[in-house]
Amino acid sequence: xxxxxxxxxxxxxxxxxxxxxxxxxxxxxxxxxxxxxxxxxxxxxxxxxxxxxxxxxxxxxxxxxxxxxxxxxxxxxxxxxxxxxxxxxxxxxxxxxxxxxxxxxxxxxxxxxxxxxxxxxxxxxxxxxxxxxxxxxxxxxxxxxxxxxxxxxxxxxxxxxxxxxxxxxxxxxxxxxxxxxxxxxxxxxxxxxxxxxxxxxxxxxxxxxxxxxxxxxxxxxxxxxxxxxxxxxxxxxxxxxxxxxxxxxxxxxxxxxxxxxxxxxxxxxxxxxxxxxxxxxxxxxxxxxxxxxxxxxxxxxxxxxxxxxxxxxxxxxxxxxxxxxxxxxxxxxxxxxxxxxxxxxxxxxxxxxxxxxxxxxxxxxxxxxxxxxxxxxxxxxxxxxxxxxxxxxxxxxxxxxxxxxxxxxxxxxxxxxxxxxxxxxxxxxxxxxxxxxxxxxxxxxxxxxxxxxxxxxxxxxxxxxxxxxxxxxxxxxxxxxxxxxxxxxxxxxxxxxxxxxxxxxxxxxxxxxxxxxxxxxxxxxxxxxxxxxxxxxxxxxxxxxxxxxxxxxxxxxxxxxxxxxxxxxxxxxxxxxxxxxxxxxxxxxxxxxxxxxxxxxxxxxxxxxxxxxxxxxxxxxxxxxxxxxxxxxxxxxxxxxxxxxxxxxxxxxxxxxxxxxxxxxxxxxxxxxxxxxxxxxxxxxxxxxxxxxxxxxxxxxxxxxxxxxxxxxxxxxxxxxxxxxxxxxxxxxxxxxxxxxxxxxxxxxxxxxxxxxxxxxxxxxxxxxxxxxxxxxxxxxxxxxxxxxxxxxxxxxxxxxxxxxxxxxxxxxxxxxxxxxx
Numbered sequence: 001x002x003x004x005x006x007x008x009x010x011x012x013x014x015x016x017x018x019x020x021x022x023x024x025x026x027x028x029x030x031x032x033x034x035x036x037x038x039x040x041x042x043x044x045x046x047x048x049x050x051x052x053x054x055x056x057x058x059x060x061x062x063x064x065x066x067x068x069x070x071x072x073x074x075x076x077x078x079x080x081x082x083x084x085x086x087x088x089x090x091x092x093x094x095x096x097x098x099x100x101x102x103x104x105x106x107x108x109x110x111x112x113x114x115x116x117x118x119x120x121x122x123x124x125x126x127x128x129x130x131x132x133x134x135x136x137x138x139x140x141x142x143x144x145x146x147x148x149x150x151x152x153x154x155x156x157x158x159x160x161x162x163x164x165x166x167x168x169x170x171x172x173x174x175x176x177x178x179x180x181x182x183x184x185x186x187x188x189x190x191x192x193x194x195x196x197x198x199x200x201x202x203x204x205x206x207x208x209x210x211x212x213x214x215x216x217x218x219x220x221x222x223x224x225x226x227x228x229x230x231x232x233x234x235x236x237x238x239x240x241x242x243x244x245x246x247x248x249x250x251x252x253x254x255x256x257x258x259x260x261x262x263x264x265x266x267x268x269x270x271x272x273x274x275x276x277x278x279x280x281x282x283x284x285x286x287x288x289x290x291x292x293x294x295x296x297x298x299x300x301x302x303x304x305x306x307x308x309x310x311x312x313x314x315x316x317x318x319x320x321x322x323x324x325x326x327x328x329x330x331x332x333x334x335x336x337x338x339x340x341x342x343x344x345x346x347x348x349x350x351x352x353x354x355x356x357x358x359x360x361x362x363x364x365x366x367x368x369x370x371x372x373x374x375x376x377x378x379x380x381x382x383x384x385x386x387x388x389x390x391x392x393x394x395x396x397x398x399x400x401x402x403x404x405x406x407x408x409x410x411x412x413x414x415x416x417x418x419x420x421x422x423x424x425x426x427x428x429x430x431x432x433x434x435x436x437x438x439x440x441x442x443x444x445x446x447x448x449x450x451x452x453x454x455x456x457x458x459x460x461x462x463x464x465x466x467x468x469x470x471x472x473x474x475x476x477x478x479x480x481x482x483x484x485x486x487x488x489x490x491x492x493x494x495x496x497x498x499x500x501x502x503x504x505x506x507x508x509x510x511x512x513x514x515x516x517x518x519x520x521x522x523x524x525x526x527x528x529x530x531x532x533x534x535x536x537x538x539x540x541x542x543x544x545x546x547x548x549x550x551x552x553x554x555x556x557x558x559x560x561x562x563x564x565x566x567x568x569x570x571x572x573x574x575x576x577x578x579x580x581x582x583x584x585x586x587x588x589x590x591x592x593x594x595x596x597x598x599x600x601x602x603x604x605x606x607x608x609x610x611x612x613x614x615x616x617x618x619x620x621x622x623x624x625x626x627x628x629x630x631x632x633x634x635x636x637x638x639x640x641x642x643x644x645x646x647x648x649x650x651x652x653x654x655x656x657x658x659x660x661x662x663x664x665x666x667x668x669x670x671x672x673x674x675x676x677x678x679x680x681x682x683x684x685x686x687x688x689x690x691x692x693x694x695x696x697x698x699x700x701x702x703x704x705x706x707x708x709x710x711x712x713x714x715x716x717x718x719x720x721x722x723x724x725x726x727x728x729x730x731x732x733x734x735x736x737x738x739x740x741x742x743x744x745x746x747x748x749x750x751x752x753x754x755x756x757x758x759x760x761x762x763x764x765x766x767x768x769x770x771x772x773x774x775x776x777x778x779x780x781x782x783x784x785x786x787x788x789x790x791x792x793x794x795x796x797x798x799x800x801x802x803x804x805x806x807x808x809x810x811x812x813x814x815x816x817x818x819x820x821x822x
Contacts, residue, residue, distance in 0.1 A: 003028060004028050004051065004116075004120055005027065005031045005041065005047065005049045005050050006023055006028050006029065006050065006051045007033075007034070007044060007047065007053070008020060008023075008030060008032070008053050009035070009037075009039075009040040009052060009054045009055055009058060009064060009067065010053075010055045010082065011035045011058050012055075013033075014147040016035070017033075019112075021795060022109050022112060022113075023112075023116075023269040025115075028116070031047040031049050032047060034063070035058060035059045036059040036060035037058050037059075037061070037062025037064070037066060039621070040054065040067050041070055041071065044071050044074075044077060045074070048075065048077070048339055049077060050077075050120060050123070051077070051079075051080065051119055051120060051123070052071060052077055052078070052079045052080070052082055052115075053080050054067065054068055054080065055081075055807060056081055056082075056085060056094070056742075057080050057083070065093050065094055065096075065097055067385070068081070068094075068097040068099060072097055072098060076127070077119070077123075078100040078119045078123035079097065079099050079100060079743050080099060080102070080103060080119050080123070080144075081094055081099050081101065081102045081103065082105060082107075083102075083103065083105065086508045091484045100122055100123060101116075101118065101119045103115055110313050126794070126815060131266065131272075132271060132275070135166070135272065135275045135279075136165045136275070137166045138162055139275060139278060139279055139282070141162045142162055142163070142165060142279055143282055145159060146282060146283070146285075146286040149286075150290060152185065152290050153185065155287070156174040156283070157187040159172075159174065160174055160187045160188055161175060161189040162189075163189070163260060164189045165189075169189075169261060169262045169451065170260075170261045170262060170263075171188070171189070171190030171191065171241075171260065171261035172188070172189050172190060172258075172260045172312070173187065173189075173259050173260075174186070174188075174248070174256060174257070175256050175257060175258075176248075176287070177211075177212065177214065177256050177257070181214065183211070185256075210585070213257065214256075214257050215460070216247075217247065218246065219245075219273060219276070219277055220244070221242070221243075221267055221273070222243040222244075222245065223242050223264060223267060224241075224242065224243055224264070240264070240613070241246075241261045241262065241264065242261070242262060242266075242267040243259055243262070244259065244260050244267075244276045245257065245258070246258055247284075248283055248284040248287060249284055250285060250288040255284060255287050255288065255291070256287070258277065258283065263799065304800065314335050315336060316336065317335065318337065319420060320335075320418070320419055321334070321335065321337045321338035321340075321342060321416075321417070322335045322338060322415065322416070323335075323338050323415070323416045323724075324413050324416075325367070325371060325414045326413060326414070327412070328368065338418070341388075341396075341398065341418065341420050342418075369401070371414050372751050373415060374402055374403060375404060375412060375414075376539075378404065380402060381401065381402040381403070382400050382401035383399045384399065384400055384401075385397055385399050385400075385421070386398060386400060390404055396420055396422035397420075397421050397425050398418045398419060398420050398421060398422075399418065400416055400417065400418040400422050401416070401417050402414055402416045402417075402419075403415055405474075409677065416647045469488070469492055472485050472488040472489060496803065517557055517558055517559050518545070518557070519555050519556075519557060519681050519683055520555065520560050520563050520681075522554040522555075522556055522611055523554045523589055524588060525563045525567060525738040526547060526567050526587060526613070529564055529571065530543060530545060530567075530587065533572070533575070538575075538582065540578075540582030541575050541578050541584070542583075542584045542585065543584075543585045544584060544585070544586045544587070545586075545587045545588070546586070546587070546588040546589070547588070547589045548588070548589060548591075553591040554591060554613075554680075555680065555682075556658070556680065557679070557683075558658050558678070565650070565651070565654065566651050566654055566655065566676065567587075567615075569648070569651050570615040570674050570676075571585065571587065571615060573618070573648070574615055574616070574617035574674075575617070577619030577671075577672065578617055578619040581619075583614050583617060583618035583619060584617070584618050585615075585617055586612060586615075586617075587613075587614070588613075588614045589611065589613055589614075590612050590614075590806060591611055591612070591680060592609070592610055592612050593608070594609075595607050602663060604661050605660075605661050608678045608679065608680070609682070610660075610678060610680055611677075611678045612675060612676070613675070613678070614674070614675050614676075615673070615674045616671065616672070616674075617672055618671045618674075619671050620668065620669065620671075621667050621668045621669055621670050621671050622665045622666040622668065622672060622704070622811050623667075623668050626666055627666050630648050630664070631649055631786065632649060655678070658679070660676060660677050660679065662674065662676055662677075663675040663677070695722065695806055695810040695811075696722075696811055696814040697722045698722065698725045698814060698817070699723050699724065699725065699815060700725070700748060700813075701725045701727075701748075702724050702725065702726050702727070702748045702749070702750060702813075703727050703739065703746045703748070704726055704727065704728040704729070704750045705730075705735040705752060706730065706755070706779075707730055707732070707754075707756060711752070713728065715750065715809075716728035718806050719809065719813075721806075722810055731757070732751070732755045732756070732757050732759075732762075733758055734761050735751075735763065736763060739770070743771045744771075746774065747774045747775075747817065748775050748776075748813060748816065748817060749767060750777045751763055751777070751778060752779050753778055753779065753780035753787065754780065754781075760779075760780075761778070761787070761790055761791065761796075764776050764791075764796050765794050766793060768795050774818065775797045775798075775816045775820045776796045776797060776798075777797065777798045777799075777800060777812060777813070778796050778798070778799050778814065779801075779804065780801065780802065781801070787799075797820075800812065
């Protein structure tokens, strides 16, 4: 235990020495003995004793009472008077200095000891009360600060200043930390030198050692602050000071750290610790409140900005009509785009328009029913297209989606967002028409290029037809050889079938018809195309075909005419590249499985099985500039009149439409290679017909109408051979009169399409007006999509392309008659 230090002020040296010995006997430390008032003031300032024993009568101008008054004012050091005077005047003068004891000489040692102990205890109690009062003032001031201050920087700085100014602590500091435990706000108060060095430390982004206590909950007490923070640059100031450090937190959420430096003697004081923690808790609550206020302010600001943005989007979103409805279908609000597209509700009754015109494949849907379904399922309705009339009275097409939003507890509103797609629909329709025109133009270009091959095939077919017919006629003039005539006639039929197939290929390739996709065996298409091309290609060009397709491995889902067009175009371009010098045209077909690395080189393809068609030539090749542009419409390197530049553009569109890809390899002087990848179709192969079966027969009454007498006679004989009762007429007006004379005389009508006076369509229409249940077969040598549409509209049962075989007639007649009787 430290000895209490006492200063003796006595003008008589013998008395002073006697007092010194007595004090040392009781265990006190005498820091000095002085005899004058001036000396006692100097020694008190030098040694800061715990107690001064003061004689009232001293040497010099200043007596003990005057010296005690100065000591009380400057140092608050307790004083006990030692005097031989006990008169009332002296006592009154001594009271003014508030002495801690008054002992009359002579005194006993024990009386002196008792007086000293009481004075020391009283002094310590008063100092403690004074310090606690200072802390309480600090608490009060901090609480007042919390009430009035809402700026975070000023709050923590003023809090530190108040803790120090009220003499509660020597130094105070507050660090606020972010989620990464980085200091983002600092406040400190105390010594100006300490404050400056602390700020310099933080500007260098150095962390004070006390930050490490952030992870320790509750109050941390450091008996020697300098020893607890050995790396702190400010440790020189804290070698004789202790510290309190605690986290600033609310409900377990820490915001920062607060610390104070104070005399070591105060560290163990329970009230001191409690008061420090109370201040820290109040500050933490205030910081939490500021954070919460700022968070709410930011949230409110964000809400206002979001509301403003949403309002701006709602009001100014171009071409997007937004309308709100309640459960009953009443319109609650709408934006400017809705007015522009549909008109204002109070003028044009937009709610009624929606009620009438929201449709799907099952017909009109009542708006209330739609809202009820959206309300029940929670799922959006649409997007659904519907027809509307704009404020100008013009018809348009919009695409709408309806969904629900919560507005109050248990309440919903319904939003309908619509986009006017009238122009897009028109553009799409125009694009489809343009693509069809491009394909047709390219087809006609290819037909022109292949005219020589077509003429070659037809001349060969005609030679067979005429030759075998002539041989048969000559054979009739001699002794008839029935077997040879049969063979000649079979050869005529075979040549006729070849002619029929050739015409159908040309019509299929050149017609303007809607796309009809079905399973296509690519190898068969390639074989037909090469057979068609061969007569048109110079003999200096060799064709090599490698079609590795087995068991339907080359099946794709496509329009056969489009696949035919792809093959014809690529092969035509290939042989045209070799016309001057000749070369080799290689066509190969294989089935491949694309995975991983191959897919990376052809990014537009997904993993899977593909039919790969390769067309390679040994022509002049292309440089990079030409190769990059070959799929552009109307781009061509050919001379004027030799091509439109549409071919590869159309082919590219076909392949992309089929979810395929085109890869081109070419270099000048090394030819070109085109690789077409089409998804492999793994469905069932197309069933083949059994032509060996007998032709169906019948006995019904049939009216045959054709303006070509040979055709009418041929069909009459053919049907009579099948057992039917046939009336053949070559004039459509006469046929109509025969029918009108006895409408029930016929079970079926077979009529040609193109005839003078009355066409097949006009004749059919008049017949069906009189007898709607009579089945009619329309025949023609040319396929036209508009005729097919009109035929269905009138009610004609079947449409056959000439030439028509006996089997086709027999099977079609039986099928139609069976259907009509059901």
